[in-house]
Amino acid sequence: MALVIETERLTLRIRDERDAGWYRELVGERGEDFPTLEDSRARLARFRDLTIETGIGALAICRRAEGDTIGYCALIVGRASLDEPEVAFELLQRFHGHGYATEAAQALVVAAVATGRRRLWSTVGAWNAPSLRVLEKVGFRRHHSVTDDRGEVVYLVRDLQRDRPPDSTTSTLNSR
Ligand SMILES: CC(C)(COP(=O)(O)OP(=O)(O)OC[C@H]1O[C@@H](n2cnc3c(N)ncnc32)[C@H](O)[C@@H]1OP(=O)(O)O)[C@@H](O)C(=O)NCCC(=O)NCCS
Secondary structure, eight states: OOSEEEOSSEEEEEOOGGGHHHHHHHHHHTTSOOOOHHHHHHHHHHHHHHHHHHSOOEEEEEETTTTEEEEEEEEEOTTSOSSSOEEEEEEOGGGTTSSHHHHHHHHHHHHHHHTTOOEEEEEEETTOHHHHHHHHHTTOEEEEEEEETTEEEEEEEEEOGGGSOTTOOSOOGGGO
């Protein structure tokens, strides 16, 4: 997938060690222990390498006008697969509610179409209304749900065939 994407307000670019500061804050907001700066840098470098190796991964979400970084969006294998990956996104709390996740997720959908992929998935806690709404706004529909030790998880799917130009072939996966 493209590793730099421009949208109306945002630049999405590969997430790496330079993101350690806000990434620590984001992990803290999840209620998990703050990783040290050193651990964060190491973790982000591993993720970056994996992104380059597999062609999918996390992009930092940067606001162009303000010049700051507010979170990330990602294509990940997760509970799905490399050919039909999951979309994920996570923003620092103070940036919620401005349409940024929707703008970033829409750009990821377009980037996934450009790789030749046919479907995307997302798995979200049934309680997570904002995330479910973002996915709905970019064209995902509920597929099924499962209940595990963390509660009900909804699987959503986004068909990408409809976004393709009519004459495109199905053999473009190697352009990842
Ligand atoms: C999910 C998340 C990324 C959304 O980011 P965001 O930038 O605030 O999202 P947007 O502003 O683009 O859209 C949010 C939508 O949810 C709606 N929403 C927010 N809270 C809601 C609630 N409690 N119930 C119903 N809808 C809600 C908003 O009104 C908006 O929809 P609208 O445009 O129709 O009004 C953000 O809440 C987040 O980082 N959460 C923690 C991480 C997470 O849960 N990630 C998802 C795992 S894949």
